[in-house]
Amino acid sequence: MLxxxxxxxxxxxxxxxxxxDALKKTEREVAQGLMRDGTWRHLWRVAGRYANVSIFDVDxxxxxxxxxxxxxxxxxxxxxxxPLCRHPSSIRDDDR
Amino acid sequence: MLxxxxxxxxxxxxxxxxxxDALKKTEREVAQGLMRDGTWRHLWRVAGRYANVSIFDVDxxxxxxxxxxxxxxxxxxxxxxxPLCRHPSSIRDDDR
Amino acid sequence: MLxxxxxxxxxxxxxxxxxxDALKKTEREVAQGLMRDGTWRHLWRVAGRYANVSIFDVDxxxxxxxxxxxxxxxxxxxxxxxPLCRHPSSIRDDDR
Amino acid sequence: MLxxxxxxxxxxxxxxxxxxDALKKTEREVAQGLMRDGTWRHLWRVAGRYANVSIFDVDxxxxxxxxxxxxxxxxxxxxxxxPLCRHPSSIRDDDR
Amino acid sequence: MLxxxxxxxxxxxxxxxxxxDALKKTEREVAQGLMRDGTWRHLWRVAGRYANVSIFDVDxxxxxxxxxxxxxxxxxxxxxxxPLCRHPSSIRDDDR
Amino acid sequence: MLxxxxxxxxxxxxxxxxxxDALKKTEREVAQGLMRDGTWRHLWRVAGRYANVSIFDVDxxxxxxxxxxxxxxxxxxxxxxxPLCRHPSSIRDDDR
Amino acid sequence: MLxxxxxxxxxxxxxxxxxxDALKKTEREVAQGLMRDGTWRHLWRVAGRYANVSIFDVDxxxxxxxxxxxxxxxxxxxxxxxPLCRHPSSIRDDDR
Amino acid sequence: MLxxxxxxxxxxxxxxxxxxDALKKTEREVAQGLMRDGTWRHLWRVAGRYANVSIFDVDxxxxxxxxxxxxxxxxxxxxxxxPLCRHPSSIRDDDR
Amino acid sequence: MLxxxxxxxxxxxxxxxxxxDALKKTEREVAQGLMRDGTWRHLWRVAGRYANVSIFDVDxxxxxxxxxxxxxxxxxxxxxxxPLCRHPSSIRDDDR
Amino acid sequence: MLxxxxxxxxxxxxxxxxxxDALKKTEREVAQGLMRDGTWRHLWRVAGRYANVSIFDVDxxxxxxxxxxxxxxxxxxxxxxxPLCRHPSSIRDDDR
Numbered sequence: 001m002l003x004x005x006x007x008x009x010x011x012x013x014x015x016x017x018x019x020x021d022a023l024k025k026t027e028r029e030v031a032q033g034l035m036r037d038g039t040w041r042h043l044w045r046v047a048g049r050y051a052n053v054s055i056f057d058v059d060x061x062x063x064x065x066x067x068x069x070x071x072x073x074x075x076x077x078x079x080x081x082x083p084l085c086r087h088p089s090s091i092r093d094d095d096r
Numbered sequence: 097m098l099x100x101x102x103x104x105x106x107x108x109x110x111x112x113x114x115x116x117d118a119l120k121k122t123e124r125e126v127a128q129g130l131m132r133d134g135t136w137r138h139l140w141r142v143a144g145r146y147a148n149v150s151i152f153d154v155d156x157x158x159x160x161x162x163x164x165x166x167x168x169x170x171x172x173x174x175x176x177x178x179p180l181c182r183h184p185s186s187i188r189d190d191d192r
Numbered sequence: 193m194l195x196x197x198x199x200x201x202x203x204x205x206x207x208x209x210x211x212x213d214a215l216k217k218t219e220r221e222v223a224q225g226l227m228r229d230g231t232w233r234h235l236w237r238v239a240g241r242y243a244n245v246s247i248f249d250v251d252x253x254x255x256x257x258x259x260x261x262x263x264x265x266x267x268x269x270x271x272x273x274x275p276l277c278r279h280p281s282s283i284r285d286d287d288r
Numbered sequence: 289m290l291x292x293x294x295x296x297x298x299x300x301x302x303x304x305x306x307x308x309d310a311l312k313k314t315e316r317e318v319a320q321g322l323m324r325d326g327t328w329r330h331l332w333r334v335a336g337r338y339a340n341v342s343i344f345d346v347d348x349x350x351x352x353x354x355x356x357x358x359x360x361x362x363x364x365x366x367x368x369x370x371p372l373c374r375h376p377s378s379i380r381d382d383d384r
Numbered sequence: 385m386l387x388x389x390x391x392x393x394x395x396x397x398x399x400x401x402x403x404x405d406a407l408k409k410t411e412r413e414v415a416q417g418l419m420r421d422g423t424w425r426h427l428w429r430v431a432g433r434y435a436n437v438s439i440f441d442v443d444x445x446x447x448x449x450x451x452x453x454x455x456x457x458x459x460x461x462x463x464x465x466x467p468l469c470r471h472p473s474s475i476r477d478d479d480r
Numbered sequence: 481m482l483x484x485x486x487x488x489x490x491x492x493x494x495x496x497x498x499x500x501d502a503l504k505k506t507e508r509e510v511a512q513g514l515m516r517d518g519t520w521r522h523l524w525r526v527a528g529r530y531a532n533v534s535i536f537d538v539d540x541x542x543x544x545x546x547x548x549x550x551x552x553x554x555x556x557x558x559x560x561x562x563p564l565c566r567h568p569s570s571i572r573d574d575d576r
Numbered sequence: 577m578l579x580x581x582x583x584x585x586x587x588x589x590x591x592x593x594x595x596x597d598a599l600k601k602t603e604r605e606v607a608q609g610l611m612r613d614g615t616w617r618h619l620w621r622v623a624g625r626y627a628n629v630s631i632f633d634v635d636x637x638x639x640x641x642x643x644x645x646x647x648x649x650x651x652x653x654x655x656x657x658x659p660l661c662r663h664p665s666s667i668r669d670d671d672r
Numbered sequence: 673m674l675x676x677x678x679x680x681x682x683x684x685x686x687x688x689x690x691x692x693d694a695l696k697k698t699e700r701e702v703a704q705g706l707m708r709d710g711t712w713r714h715l716w717r718v719a720g721r722y723a724n725v726s727i728f729d730v731d732x733x734x735x736x737x738x739x740x741x742x743x744x745x746x747x748x749x750x751x752x753x754x755p756l757c758r759h760p761s762s763i764r765d766d767d768r
Numbered sequence: 769m770l771x772x773x774x775x776x777x778x779x780x781x782x783x784x785x786x787x788x789d790a791l792k793k794t795e796r797e798v799a800q801g802l803m804r805d806g807t808w809r810h811l812w813r814v815a816g817r818y819a820n821v822s823i824f825d826v827d828x829x830x831x832x833x834x835x836x837x838x839x840x841x842x843x844x845x846x847x848x849x850x851p852l853c854r855h856p857s858s859i860r861d862d863d864r
Numbered sequence: 865m866l867x868x869x870x871x872x873x874x875x876x877x878x879x880x881x882x883x884x885d886a887l888k889k890t891e892r893e894v895a896q897g898l899m900r901d902g903t904w905r906h907l908w909r910v911a912g913r914y915a916n917v918s919i920f921d922v923d924x925x926x927x928x929x930x931x932x933x934x935x936x937x938x939x940x941x942x943x944x945x946x947p948l949c950r951h952p953s954s955i956r957d958d959d960r
């Protein structure tokens with residue numbers, strides 16, 4: 001089941017650079033693990049913003065929430081979730 | 097180059113059903129042609145709305161505008177375009 | 193899987209009363225069918241508005257979209273869908 | 289009488305983890321007490337957010353305000369209240 | 385129980401003047417009946433708008449919705465309902 | 481002359497409890513003085529929020545601004561003012 | 577007493593030109609009468625819009641509403657009213 | 673050339689009172705200088721807010737920006753600028 | 769003096785194609801005349817919308833309003849005007 | 865390829881003046897370098913705001929994001945990007 005997830009990150013100006021870097025490094029590792037197992041299907045940067053547009057492929061809303069709320073940057077994210085489904089005009093097999 | 101495009105369709109209540117059906121049929125044919133040649137990379141239905149989330153892969157903004165403004169349903173669409181680029185954490189080759 | 197769905201109905205002022213009544217009657221029958229089979233779990237009227245707050249229990253986003261877009265009043269509805277999941281503090285078994 | 293209540297929690301970035309944990313623990317105990325006595329009828333997590341959708345069943349607006357403003361996390365919540373009533377198409381006895 | 389209700393009226397430009405006048409006359413009679421029995425406690429015009437700010441005193445949300453949805457101008461109104469309760473600093477006995 | 485005033489209070493998280501309590505106590509005394517002399521005609525709590533809906537009866541906009549900007553909590557308030565006037569359908573003598 | 581009033585005019589596309597012209601001519605006469613007696617103190621066009629920014633000087637909110645709701649174009653206007661008062665830094669005698 | 677300028681001031685809660693007072697005093701002197709030379713034509717307080725509505729009469733947008741960005745409180749202001757021009761119905765010579 | 773002007777065109781669905789074509793043709797001629805004399809300095813299409821972003825170079829706000837309100841499509845446009853001035857970091861002579 | 869970019873800068877009130885000045889100086893040097901090589905085609909100040917309207921001419925969205933996210937003030941900017949294309953009515957060769 002597919003969900004469009006848009007995340008905007010706002011780190012506090014007072015966070016030390018080292019702490020921010022460590023958070024981003026762990027975030028990247030977690031994200032790439034989810035991409036490797038196919039759960040985080042697409043990930044794009046929004047031009048000019050510290051934000052992304054993502055497509056998640058999960059078995060349940062529960063699983064989606066566990067993944068998102070477990071991200072290291074989650075406490076600093078503004079997250080918007082939109083449920084998607086197959087479009088009747090689609091011809092791509094994996095845009096289910 | 098990738099762009100997220102979100103389209104919401106609002107047909108006038110006064111449009112005869114036959115005209116609406118003809119428009120939608122042509123729209124579908126045009127859309128599938130663009131999907132076949134790889135320009136309209138992804139197309140999903142937004143659950144509960146007459147709207148879609150799409151990803152276009154084009155060579156220029158000009159090409160994107162020609163494609164969108166040439167859609168049969170364009171006069172009845174509310175369209176929002178967001179430019180995307182490769183995310184540094186992405187591991188998918190085609191999410192460029 | 194649970195989704196909160198909020199529907200606001202806007203019938204065109206020009207729709208004949210008989211047509212509106214017929215639509216509402218069919219809508220009611222379809223809605224009650226979905227309530228009987230447990231898919232449309234909760235349905236409340238928003239005070240002072242021609243709108244409702246609903247909770248749907250479905251197996252997939254696809255099923256949710258089929259149900260919503262098949263409602264007789266769908267062409268006249270503004271629909272907002274929010275995916276829900278079990279709250280860690282919940283003690284109700286069926287608020288999964 | 290039923291009210292839909294949507295709560296979004298925003299803890300200050302400067303709150304020590306121990307203080308946040310203590311607050312959440314007490315919040316959970318208070319919430320479960322209200323769920324046990326039937327006042328807090330439904331509680332769901334909004335996917336991807338530190339927020340919930342709830343249904344309260346109270347005797348008066350006064351009682352609702354006392355409950356909400358007495359929650360340990362209330363000072364950090366953005367709360368939206370919408371009064372609900374029985375929908376004429378409902379067939380569930382307890383969706384009054 | 386008190387609710388603040390704000391109503392904005394938008395009559396279609398195509399409604400014949402006679403029909404509009406008849407609707408407004410009936411609306412006035414219904415409103416004054418509700419004011420006389422104490423249900424519609426306060427009614428003020430918003431300066432410069434075809435809109436009002438009202439305070440209703442009802443026994444239940446159900447009763448409030450019946451009153452509002454039964455108003456002759458209801459199909460042409462945009463209605464916003466906010467539940468109120470006694471303020472701890474109030475010294476007026478009837479601002480309960 | 482009547483004005484609807486809606487006030488939302490946002491105390492900084494860093495304000496010591498004693499300072500907040502002192503401010504609220506003075507606010508209450510000032511508010512009750514204004515209620516006693518009839519200037520602050522109505523005061524209700526908005527359910528679930530640290531906010532109120534008020535009706536002020538003043539001789540001029542100048543007087544209204546002096547009262548509001550003199551409130552102890554004014555620096556922490558978001559204030560919205562809407563001028564009201566007698567509604568032609570009103571039957572209450574004091575809803576002038 | 578001064579009020580800033582912003583009016584945006586939206587004439588229906590179906591209104592015959594002669595009717596629109598007659599309305600605008602009467603509007604102009606009424607407006608100029610109010611300007612001559614000092615009630616409509618300032619009137620400016622907003623660049624690029626069929627809208628104005630005005631300052632009214634009235635004895636009461638009631639008078640303001642009578643003037644605004646009596647304008648020939650009132651049924652086609654979106655009106656926003658903001659109460660003003662003398663600024664402590666002002667040195668102009670008539671900006672009271 | 674006239675511009676409507678609306679300024680809302682938000683001083684940080686942490687600014688010492690003496691610093692705030694000094695800033696306001698200088699602001700007042702600068703503002704009164706501009707009013708004396710006719711550049712800051714009108715200045716009104718918005719009732720219930722730390723905000724003003726102003727009309728500036730300048731020779732160029734450049735001059736307007738220099739004046740506004742040179743105000744002592746500018747770093748703490750939210751500023752909105754709307755270009756105005758003479759209204760065809762105006763009869764005041766100086767509302768050019 | 770420079771102004772950013774954003775125009776969104778919304779032709780009524782009921783306008784005959786011939787009338788729309790004639791309007792657009794005249795609009796184009798007027799626009800190109802203004803571009804030739806340097807008043808309409810820049811004109812770009814917004815991708816995916818029937819809208820443009822423009823830069824006007826005028827001697828006064830009055831002139832700007834005359835130009836905009838004289839455009840054949842003006843009655844069907846939503847127009848937003850933002851006054852610009854030279855940026856201190858600019859190195860382009862004509863971005864004054 | 866052209867993009868309209870609107871940047872609003874919000875420096876934290878706690879940033880030391882020397883740090884802010886150094887940031888602005890570097891920002892200016894970077895910006896002027898991009899203007900010299902033709903990438904940052906236009907740059908205007910928004911009157912009354914610490915904000916600009918810019919037009920970028922880039923080969924790809926990727927390049928645009930690299931430029932924007934590399935600006936020294938980027939962490940303190942709110943950035944909005946709108947893709948533009950040549951307008952069919954344009955007569956300027958370089959408004960491609």
